[in-house]
Amino acid sequence: xxxxxxxxxxxxxxxxxxxxxxxxxxxxxxxxxxxxxxxxxxxxxxxxxxxxxxxxxxxxxxxxxxxxxxxxxxxxxxxxxxxxxxxxxxxxxxxxxxxxxxxxxxxxxxxxxxxxxxxxxxxxxxxxxxxxxxxxxxxxxxxxxxxxxxxxxxxxxxxxxxxxxxxxxxxxxxxxxxxxxxxxxxxxxxxxxxxxxxx
Amino acid sequence: xxxxxxxxxxxxxxxxxxxxxxxxxxxxxxxxxxxxxxxxxxxxxxxxxxxxxxxxxxxxxxxxxxxxxxxxxxxxxxxxxxxxxxxxxxxxxxxxxxxxxxxxxxxxxxxxxxxxxxxxxxxxxxxxxxxxxxxxxxxxxxxxxxxxxxxxxxxxxxxxxxxxxxxxxxxxxxxxxxxxxxxxxxxxxxxxxxxxxxx
Numbered sequence: 001x002x003x004x005x006x007x008x009x010x011x012x013x014x015x016x017x018x019x020x021x022x023x024x025x026x027x028x029x030x031x032x033x034x035x036x037x038x039x040x041x042x043x044x045x046x047x048x049x050x051x052x053x054x055x056x057x058x059x060x061x062x063x064x065x066x067x068x069x070x071x072x073x074x075x076x077x078x079x080x081x082x083x084x085x086x087x088x089x090x091x092x093x094x095x096x097x098x099x100x101x102x103x104x105x106x107x108x109x110x111x112x113x114x115x116x117x118x119x120x121x122x123x124x125x126x127x128x129x130x131x132x133x134x135x136x137x138x139x140x141x142x143x144x145x146x147x148x149x150x151x152x153x154x155x156x157x158x159x160x161x162x163x164x165x166x167x168x169x170x171x172x173x174x175x176x177x178x179x180x181x182x183x184x185x186x187x188x189x190x191x192x193x194x195x196x197x198x199x
Numbered sequence: 200x201x202x203x204x205x206x207x208x209x210x211x212x213x214x215x216x217x218x219x220x221x222x223x224x225x226x227x228x229x230x231x232x233x234x235x236x237x238x239x240x241x242x243x244x245x246x247x248x249x250x251x252x253x254x255x256x257x258x259x260x261x262x263x264x265x266x267x268x269x270x271x272x273x274x275x276x277x278x279x280x281x282x283x284x285x286x287x288x289x290x291x292x293x294x295x296x297x298x299x300x301x302x303x304x305x306x307x308x309x310x311x312x313x314x315x316x317x318x319x320x321x322x323x324x325x326x327x328x329x330x331x332x333x334x335x336x337x338x339x340x341x342x343x344x345x346x347x348x349x350x351x352x353x354x355x356x357x358x359x360x361x362x363x364x365x366x367x368x369x370x371x372x373x374x375x376x377x378x379x380x381x382x383x384x385x386x387x388x389x390x391x392x393x394x395x396x397x398x
């Protein structure tokens with residue numbers, strides 16, 4: 001257990017209080033995260049993040065933030081945003097980094113810097129429907145972490161393992177996560193209701 | 200096959216040319232997408248997207264774009280960016296939308312609008328290491344598509360199925376994708392080499 005309240009900018013005292021609160025009331029731990037998306041034209045679309053549910057209540061306090069996505073010209077786009085598979089790497093990078101820092105902080109390990117790089121292979125024959133033999137998604141993603149901290153390499157290896165074990169995005173990608181896709185047939189209901197709420 | 204060259208802003212003539220080119224030389228289809236990440240403080244970090252490899256060459260022509268990530272206060276952050284699991288939904292939304300529009304366009308189906316919303320459940324007991332029974336990643340992600348096009352509901356259902364079949368992010372998440380995480384022990388090599396290249 002750490003002696004300082006704040007380690008690496010993480011309030012570990014609040015972290016341990018949260019853990020205690022969840023142990024006595026597990027419903028606090030249940031979160032729902034949301035996004036909406038609107039197609040613009042061609043390979044271009046825009047996603048928006050606004051509200052979420054967690055710690056027993058809705059949180060609508062944040063301003064909406066939008067993210068433009070597009071493909072480069074070689075993939076028939078116009079570079080009006082980075083592409084969705086690149087956003088997946090962004091998500092993975094943020095989640096592993098945050099998990100690494102949070103779990104190191106909980107153990108009282110002070111960190112000076114964490115940098116990482118990501119590369120994933122995609123064979124477009126899957127996306128294009130040319131081959132059923134080829135994986136449609138990333139075939140493999142390789143990640144390289146560089147940690148600056150006054151600890152041994154073994155301890156750094158342990159930090160990287162803790163990040164993998166506890167990162168929600170890493171585990172969403174490496175396990176088979178159920179994704180249920182539905183078509184909303186009643187447009188009038190959608191336009192006046194839940195879709196606008198999320199947008 | 201479509202008669203017009205551009206449908207829904209997608210150059211379907213170029214799309215079919217690309218498919219023909221890949222059929223004769225499959226190496227063209229092999230892409231490598233990349234990101235880098237730098238921890239800032241606490242739950243805050245910044246990812247950067249720059250270069251990629253595809254169609255037999257490196258593409259370093261795009262300017263670097265950075266994405267800030269942070270957690271809301273209830274998750275010990277300061278809202279200085281949306282969080283990594285939200286970015287995952289952004290990625291999923293962009294990929295399904297682009298896949299839907301591309302495959303509908305290739306079939307000559309004109310689309311007026313596509314909107315979709317996303318919600319995923321995360322139980323923080325996984326991230327916090329409180330329970331080994333709970334999934335660390337998203338337990339389930341639900342998606343609702345609203346398609347505005349002069350086609351039957353059956354055809355819209357078919358479009359949604361085509362999107363799922365061909366979307367790289369959807370298939371990365373729903374299949375178990377190998378993610379190899381490495382610790383770089385030689386900092387001097389990292390700092391002068393590949394890490395900076397990606398940053």
